[in-house]
Amino acid sequence: xxxxxxxxxxxxxxxxxxxxxxxxxxxxxxxxxxxxxxxxxxxxxxxxxxxxxxxxxxxxxxxxxxxxxxxxxxxxxxxxxxxxxxxxxxxxxxxxxx
Numbered sequence: 284x285x286x287x288x289x290x291x292x293x294x295x296x297x298x299x300x301x302x303x304x305x306x307x308x309x310x311x312x313x314x315x316x317x318x319x320x321x322x323x324x325x326x327x328x329x330x331x332x333x334x335x336x337x338x339x340x341x342x343x344x345x346x347x348x349x350x351x352x353x354x355x356x357x358x359x360x361x362x363x364x365x366x367x368x369x370x371x372x373x374x375x376x377x378x379x380x381x
Contacts, residue, residue: 337345
């Protein structure tokens with residue numbers, strides 16, 4: 284049991300040291316006040332790790348671009364099929380009339 288108390292004591296000491304280091308870093312960053320921390324000021328830092336989120340507007344732009352891209356592809360495929368059918372049909376007529 285004494286060994287567990289020793290581990291707890293060391294961990295609490297490390298926690299205190301970490302809290303002091305965080306407080307010093309917040310002072311240097313300029314968000315050392317508790318009110319600033321509560322408001323969630325990030326000081327221009329980028330989020331590290333975690334899942335990225337997309338705004339509804341961004342999702343709508345991507346969806347619209349995708350729909351446009353597929354519509355263009357379908358139109359190009361239809362035009363190619365029409366051209367191929369016309370060429371094939373025209374080729375048979377020319378061969379049959381000779």
